Amino acid sequence: MSKLNFAAFVVVVAISGAASAQSSDPRGACKADYDKFCAGIAPGGGKVIACLDAKRDQLSASCKTALDGRKKK
Template sequence: MSKLSFAAIVVVAAFSGAASAQSADPRGACKADYDKFCAGLAPGGGIVACLNGKRDQLSATCKAALDSRKKK
């Protein structure tokens, strides 16, 4: 296997792992939705409540992260 092929596999694996980790963490999975719908709220200022209030407009990734947060 060439070094370039190996490097490409490593990069793809790293990104796929980061994507799955991000979907489990609402801070990463919901960043774009937070920026769009709840910007200006500080931590502890009801960010989760704000996001849940806009649930029908959130990305699927953010919804899944919020759902996994409820199960813990």
């Protein structure tokens, strides 16, 4: 494999890994939804998650996926 092909492969893997991590992490995937719907809620004790769950029908698809993944852990 040439150096250029290898470098391109590494970049693609890194980008796909970062996208996957963001979609499974509620802090990254739900930031815009938190800012829009729950900005007045202080973190701690599950209050932010409860707020996001209460607004579930209005959340982005990536946030819903991250919250679902959090429940499976």
